[in-house]
Amino acid sequence: MVKLFLLIGSIVMALGVGIGAFGAHGLEPRISERMLKNYQTGVQYHMIHGLGIIVVALVGMKMTSSALLTGAGWAFLIGIIFFSGSLYVMALTGITKLGAITPIGGLAFIIGWILIGTFAVRTLS
DSSP states (O other): OHHHHHHHHHHHHHHHHHHHHHIIIIITTTSOHHHHHHHHHHHHHHHHHHHHHHHHHHHHHHSOOOHHHHHHHHHHHHHIIIIIHHHHHHHHHOOGGGGGTHHHHHHHHHHHHHHHHHHHHHHHO
16 A cells, blocks of 8 residues: 555656646646636645645555555545546636536545544544
8 A cells, every 4th residue: 555655646746747837837828817727726736635645655654554544545546536637627628517526526635634534543542
């Protein structure tokens, strides 16, 4: 689990940097300010939760891995795909109906943080 999430987190972070740079340098003149803000929100949450995946790996290295940690890592990845991914596609295509998918990713982020908190309460008490 540790090796897998460290690898996934590293890939996610590298993609986040690339996607963010593309947005900052390639999209500004091509899409509306509103869509650019949506795109930037996607990048922000992508990066935060990419770091969250790396935190899951690092905590797993120092402590006994658990289903709670594993679940958190997968929840963060799913959140990035649905939340950030829907914002990227919406900004690039203008299909605003994709915004209906975004809350699924937000819920996955929330679940991931709840799982980490539950792990902390159960393991560190």
